[in-house]
Amino acid sequence: MAVQIAVCGPGECSPREERWARQVGRLLAERGAVVLCGGYGGVMAAAAAGARAAGGTVVGLLSGADRQGACPDLTVVVPTGLGQARNAVLVNSADAVIVVGGSWGTLSELAHAMRRGTPVVALGGWRVIDAAGGPVPGVRHAATPAEAVESAWPAA
Amino acid sequence: MAVQIAVCGPGECSPREERWARQVGRLLAERGAVVLCGGYGGVMAAAAAGARAAGGTVVGLLSGADRQGACPDLTVVVPTGLGQARNAVLVNSADAVIVVGGSWGTLSELAHAMRRGTPVVALGGWRVIDAAGGPVPGVRHAATPAEAVESAWPAA
Amino acid sequence: MAVQIAVCGPGECSPREERWARQVGRLLAERGAVVLCGGYGGVMAAAAAGARAAGGTVVGLLSGADRQGACPDLTVVVPTGLGQARNAVLVNSADAVIVVGGSWGTLSELAHAMRRGTPVVALGGWRVIDAAGGPVPGVRHAATPAEAVESAWPAA
Amino acid sequence: MAVQIAVCGPGECSPREERWARQVGRLLAERGAVVLCGGYGGVMAAAAAGARAAGGTVVGLLSGADRQGACPDLTVVVPTGLGQARNAVLVNSADAVIVVGGSWGTLSELAHAMRRGTPVVALGGWRVIDAAGGPVPGVRHAATPAEAVESAWPAA
Numbered sequence: 001m002a003v004q005i006a007v008c009g010p011g012e013c014s015p016r017e018e019r020w021a022r023q024v025g026r027l028l029a030e031r032g033a034v035v036l037c038g039g040y041g042g043v044m045a046a047a048a049a050g051a052r053a054a055g056g057t058v059v060g061l062l063s064g065a066d067r068q069g070a071c072p073d074l075t076v077v078v079p080t081g082l083g084q085a086r087n088a089v090l091v092n093s094a095d096a097v098i099v100v101g102g103s104w105g106t107l108s109e110l111a112h113a114m115r116r117g118t119p120v121v122a123l124g125g126w127r128v129i130d131a132a133g134g135p136v137p138g139v140r141h142a143a144t145p146a147e148a149v150e151s152a153w154p155a156a
Numbered sequence: 157m158a159v160q161i162a163v164c165g166p167g168e169c170s171p172r173e174e175r176w177a178r179q180v181g182r183l184l185a186e187r188g189a190v191v192l193c194g195g196y197g198g199v200m201a202a203a204a205a206g207a208r209a210a211g212g213t214v215v216g217l218l219s220g221a222d223r224q225g226a227c228p229d230l231t232v233v234v235p236t237g238l239g240q241a242r243n244a245v246l247v248n249s250a251d252a253v254i255v256v257g258g259s260w261g262t263l264s265e266l267a268h269a270m271r272r273g274t275p276v277v278a279l280g281g282w283r284v285i286d287a288a289g290g291p292v293p294g295v296r297h298a299a300t301p302a303e304a305v306e307s308a309w310p311a312a
Numbered sequence: 313m314a315v316q317i318a319v320c321g322p323g324e325c326s327p328r329e330e331r332w333a334r335q336v337g338r339l340l341a342e343r344g345a346v347v348l349c350g351g352y353g354g355v356m357a358a359a360a361a362g363a364r365a366a367g368g369t370v371v372g373l374l375s376g377a378d379r380q381g382a383c384p385d386l387t388v389v390v391p392t393g394l395g396q397a398r399n400a401v402l403v404n405s406a407d408a409v410i411v412v413g414g415s416w417g418t419l420s421e422l423a424h425a426m427r428r429g430t431p432v433v434a435l436g437g438w439r440v441i442d443a444a445g446g447p448v449p450g451v452r453h454a455a456t457p458a459e460a461v462e463s464a465w466p467a468a
Numbered sequence: 469m470a471v472q473i474a475v476c477g478p479g480e481c482s483p484r485e486e487r488w489a490r491q492v493g494r495l496l497a498e499r500g501a502v503v504l505c506g507g508y509g510g511v512m513a514a515a516a517a518g519a520r521a522a523g524g525t526v527v528g529l530l531s532g533a534d535r536q537g538a539c540p541d542l543t544v545v546v547p548t549g550l551g552q553a554r555n556a557v558l559v560n561s562a563d564a565v566i567v568v569g570g571s572w573g574t575l576s577e578l579a580h581a582m583r584r585g586t587p588v589v590a591l592g593g594w595r596v597i598d599a600a601g602g603p604v605p606g607v608r609h610a611a612t613p614a615e616a617v618e619s620a621w622p623a624a
Contacts, residue, residue: 001223001233034232057213059232065248065395067157076190076215076232077157081248083377083393083560084580085553089245092221092237092551102598104583104606111576112552124599130570131592138572221551237551239404239533240424241397248395258442260450264423268396271416280443286414287436294416313535313545346544369525371544377560379469388502388527388544389469393560401557404533404549 002057005152006036006094008110009043009125010103017043017101020123022050023145024098029056031149036061036093038086039078043100045071061090088112095119096152099139102126114138121152158213161308162192162250164266165199165281166259173257176279177202179301180254185212187305192217192249194242195234199256201227217246244268251275252308255295258282270294277308314369317464318348318406320422321355321437322415329413332435333358335457336410341368343461348373348405350398351390355412357383373402400424407431408464411451414438426450433464470525473620474504474562476578477511477593478571485569488591489514491613492566497524499617504529504561506554507546511568513539529558556580563587564620567607570594582606589620 005028009021025047028035035051037044039060048058052073060074065081080086087105091097091112099110102125113120121140128136142148161184165177181203184191191207193200195216204214208229216230221237236242243261247253247268255266258281269276277296284292298304317340321333337359340347347363349356351372360370364385372386377393392398399417403409403424411422414437425432433452440448454460473496477489493515496503503519505512507528516526520541528542533549548554555573559565559580567578570593581588589608596604610616 001230004232057232059215059234061234074157076160076213078215078217078234078245078249080245081395082238082245082397082553083395083556084583085394085550085556087580088551088553088556088576089234089236089238093234102604104579107596108556108576108579108583111572111579112555115552115572115576126599126604127597128575129595129597131594136570136594238397238553239400239549239551240427241394241400241550243424244395244397244400244420258448260423260427263440264400264420264427267416267420267423268399271396271420282443282448283441284419285439285441287438292414292438313542316544369544371527371546373546386469388472388525390527390529390546390557390561392557394550394557401546401548401550405546 003033003154004036004093004095005033006090006097007043007047007100008038008090008097008106009100010106011040011042011044013042013101017124018046020145021046021100024100024123024148025050025056026054027145027149029054031153034059036090038062038090039070039074041071045073048073061086061093084108091116091118095154096121098123098148098152099125110139119152121148123148159189159251159310160192160249161189162246162253163199163203163256164194164246164253164262165256166262167196167198167200169198169257173199173280174202176301177256178206180256180279180304181206181212182210183301183305185210187309190215192246194218194246195226195230197227201229204229217242217249240264247272247274251310252277254279254304254308255281266295275308277304279304315345315466316348316405316407317345318402318409319355319359319412320350320402320409320418321412322418323352323354323356325354325413329355329436330358332457333412334362336412336435336460337362337368338366339457339461341366343465346371348402350374350402351382351386353383357385360385373398373405396420403428403430407466408433410435410460410464411437422451431464433460435460471501471622472504472561472563473501474558474565475511475515475568476506476558476565476574477568478574479508479510479512481510481569485511485592486514488613489568490518492568492591492616493518493524494522495613495617497522499621502527504558506530506558507538507542509539513541516541529554529561552576559584559586563622564589566591566616566620567593578607587620589616591616
C-alpha cells in the first residue's frame with residue numbers, strides 16, 4: 001500500500017504558504033504518496049492541486065456531510081459529516097503530517113498527530129511553548145517543501 | 157470527480173455473497189467508479205479485490221484507528237478510529253450504496269443511507285417490514301451484480 | 313454509577329408512540345436510570361419530558377453542533393456535531409436501548425445496538441426479516457411501556 | 469438549561485494541577501454548572517471529584533467504546549468510541565473550556581475550542597506562539613481556580 005501523507009493548513013493562507021503547499025503536494029505525488037487533506041481551500045486546495053498536477057491520488061476528508069465547498073483537485077472525496085472531529089480522522093489516516101502555516105484548526109491536527117505519535121513536520125506556522133517558555137519538543141521544522149517531504153517520509 | 161459507490165456487507169459471508177461482491181466491485185471499477193467499503197473481510201474484501209483486479213481505485217474506511225485487519229486490495233486506507241460511527245461516514249461518502257448480504261452492521265449502513273436519501277440497492281440480505289408486516293419501501297432490490305450496478309449508477 | 317438507558321424513535325411520531333415514549337421515560341426515571349436520547353422532537357422529546365417530570369436526569373445527544381432544535385427537557389445536552397454518526401455514540405452509552413416506533417434513523421440505532429450486543433427492546437416499530445422471510449432474532453418485543461422497561465433493565 | 473463547562477487537562481498531571489482541577493470542579497458545581505470532562509484520570513478525575521463532592525452533575529465523554537478506565541465520580545458516562553475525535557465532541561458540548569496543564573490531547577481540545585469560538589481559560593499549561601514568536605491571542609489566562617471559573621462563566 002502506498003505511503004499516505006496528510007498536508008494540513010489554514011483555509012485562508014498567504015501566497016507563500018500556498019506556494020509551499022502546492023510544492024509539497026507535487027513532491028509527495030512524484031514520490032508516490034497518496035496525499036490526504038481537509039479538502040477545502042487555501043493550503044488544502046493548493047496541496048491537492050500540486051499533487052493532482054503530478055498525477056497523484058488526493059483524498060479530501062471534508063468536515064461537511066456533502067461535497068459543498070470541496071476543492072476541485074480531489075481524486076476521492078470523503079464528506080465525513082463529523083465537523084471538526086474529522087481532523088482526528090484525517091490524522092489517523094496519515095503516516096506523517098506536514099503542516100503549512102498556522103490556524104486553530106491546523107493546530108488541532110498537529111496536536112492530534114503528536115498525541116498519536118504520528119510524525120509532524122512544520123513549514124512555518126505556530127509553535128507551542130510550555131509554561132516555562134521553552135519549546136515543547138517533538139514537531140520537526142523544515143525550511144523548504146523538499147526538506148519537509150524528506151523529513152516526513154517514512155524510513156524504509 | 158468520479159462516481160463513488162459504497163459496497164456494504166458482512167465481514168463473514170457465503171461463497172455466493174463473496175462472488176457477488178467481487179463482481180460488483182469489478183463492474184463498478186470497469187465503469188469508472190471509485191469503490192468505497194469498510195475495508196475488512198468478507199464482502200468488503202471481495203468488493204475491493206474485484207475492483208482492484210479491474211484497475212480501479214478502492215478506499216477502505218476502517219472502524220479501527222490503525223490498519224490492522226485491513227484487506228489487501230485497498231488503494232487508500234482511512235483508519236477512522238470511530239468504531240461503528242464510521243458506517244455513517246462511509247455512507248456520507250457514497251453516491252449510492254450496494255448492499256450484499258445481511259448483518260447488523262450492514263443494516264446500520266443501509267439505514268443510514270436511507271435516512272440520508274442515498275440510493276440503496278440490495279443483493280440478497282435482510283429486509284425491513286413495518287408494524288403491519290408490509291415492506292418498508294425505498295430499498296431497490298437486484299437479482300444480479302450487473303443489475304445492482306445498473307440500478308445504483310447515478311443518472312447522467 | 314446509574315443505569316443508563318437510551319430511548320430511540322422518530323422525530324415525528326404518532327400520538328400513541330408519544331404516549332409510550334413519555335411513559336417509558338417516566339418509568340425509567342422512577343427506577344433511577346439516566347435516560348439518554350437523541351435530544352430532538354417526537355419520541356425523543358416525549359421520553360425526555362416523561363423522565364424530567366419524574367425528576368430524572370436526561371441526556372440529549374444531538375446530531376447538530378449546537379443546541380438548535382433541542383427539546384426542552386434535557387438535563388445535559390451534548391451537541392456532538394457528528395451528524396448521524398451520533399447514533400453510534402448514543403448506543404455506545406447505553407446499557408440497553410428501548411425503541412419506540414420506526415424510522416430509518418431509529419433503525420440505524422437498533423442495528424448499531426444489535427451489532428454491539430446491547431439489549432434492544434422494541435415497542436412497535438419496524439422489524440427485520442432475513443432473505444428467507446423469517447424474523448432475524450435478537451430484538452426483544454414488548455407490548456407496554458412497563459414491559460419494555462422491565463425487559464430492558466439490566467440483571468442485578 | 470444549566471451552564472455546561474468542560475475541564476480539560478492531561479491524564480497524568482502534577483499535584484498542583486490536580487489540586488487546581490479539583491477546585492475548579494468544585495467551584496463550577498457550587499455555581500450550578502454541569503461539569504464535562506474526558507472521563508479518565510489526572511485532571512479529568514480531579515475535576516470530576518471536585519464537582520461530585522459539591523453535589524454537581526459530571527459528564528465524562530470517554531474516547532473508548534466502553535466504561536473501562538472511567539474515573540469514579542461521573543454522574544453520566546458517554547463512551548463515545550470515537551478515539552481522539554471525542555475531543556471535538558467534548559468541546560462542542562461546552563459553553564466554555566477551562567484548561568488545566570498541558571499535553572497534546574489537551575492542546576487539541578484548546579485548539580478545537582478556539583476554532584469554534586468557544587471561550588477558553590487556561591490555568592498554567594502550554595501556550596501558542598506565531599511564526600514571529602509573538603503570542604497567538606485569544607486564550608484567557610487565569611492565576612487561580614476562582615479566577616478561571618469567573619472568567620469562563622458566560623455573561624448573563
